[in-house]
Amino acid sequence: EPEVTQTPSHQVTQMGQEVILRCVPISNHLYFYWYRQILGQKVEFLVSFYNNEISEKSEIFDDQFSVERPDGSNFTLKIRSTKLEDSAMYFCASRNQGEQFFGPGTRLTVL
Amino acid sequence: QKEVEQNSGPLSVPEGAIASLNCTYSDRVSQSFFWYRQYSGKSPELIMSIYSNGDKEDGRFTAQLNKASQYVSLLIRDSQPSDSATYLCAVTPGGTSYGKLTFGQGTILTVHP
Numbered sequence: 001e002p003e004v005t006q007t008p009s010h011q012v013t014q015m016g017q018e019v020i021l022r023c024v025p026i027s028n029h030l031y032f033y034w035y036r037q038i039l040g041q042k043v044e045f046l047v048s049f050y051n052n053e054i055s056e057k058s059e060i061f062d063d064q065f066s067v068e069r070p071d072g073s074n075f076t077l078k079i080r081s082t083k084l085e086d087s088a089m090y091f092c093a094s095r096n097q098g099e100q101f102f103g104p105g106t107r108l109t110v111l
Numbered sequence: 112q113k114e115v116e117q118n119s120g121p122l123s124v125p126e127g128a129i130a131s132l133n134c135t136y137s138d139r140v141s142q143s144f145f146w147y148r149q150y151s152g153k154s155p156e157l158i159m160s161i162y163s164n165g166d167k168e169d170g171r172f173t174a175q176l177n178k179a180s181q182y183v184s185l186l187i188r189d190s191q192p193s194d195s196a197t198y199l200c201a202v203t204p205g206g207t208s209y210g211k212l213t214f215g216q217g218t219i220l221t222v223h224p
Contacts, residue, residue, distance in 0.1 A: 033211065043199065044214070048210065050209055055209035056209050058211075098160055098210075100145075100157070102154040102157075104153070
């Protein structure tokens with residue numbers, strides 16, 4: 001059964017460093033998403049991506065964040081200068097019609 | 112701010128019982144409604160989707176939607192210890208939307224043998 005994959009599973013970085021989180025959505029899906037979940041808190045929407053551009057973004061998704069679909073399979077989230085408060089689980093999701101399917105997540109730890 | 116509210120629990124039920132999970136949402140024109148299960152340290156796993164008023168059954172799971180009351184629920188019949196997890200209610204907004212999900216804080220369910 002097709003699934004969303006994410007790499008790495010765990011990323012540790014120093015404050016101020018850039019990180020790139022990678023996702024491979026389900027192959028025939030057209031809509032792609034990033035969410036994050038700070039430990040013990042709700043899953044929060046960051047950004048949606050459709051037709052090779054950002055379709056919607058939240059207040060969290062400021063200038064430090066960017067997304068890219070560099071080829072036909074990968075979907076990346078870049079954080080330019082990480083802060084301590086960026087420590088969270090980051091989930092990629094994709095959908096074709098109604099239902100979104102989530103990847104296993106990347107745990108980002110900023111020291 | 113569009114909100115999705117759930118009772119955080121924990122909800123504890125004996126094995127074999129019916130677990131009832133509830134969710135309310137504030138955006139009256141919300142379009143689509145989902146229940147996800149999340150085990151500790153894992154990602155949300157889709158259980159059910161529901162788009163129109165009424166009940167939708169899938170195996171031991173029944174989702175119920177009442178748009179007039181802005182209420183969606185999930186019933187789990189014959190609960191098993193493996194059902195112990197956090198259950199997340201998620202809603203997509205009305206109007207122009209590319210399907211972003213707004214999640215509730217989740218209800219922790221514990222099924223004890």
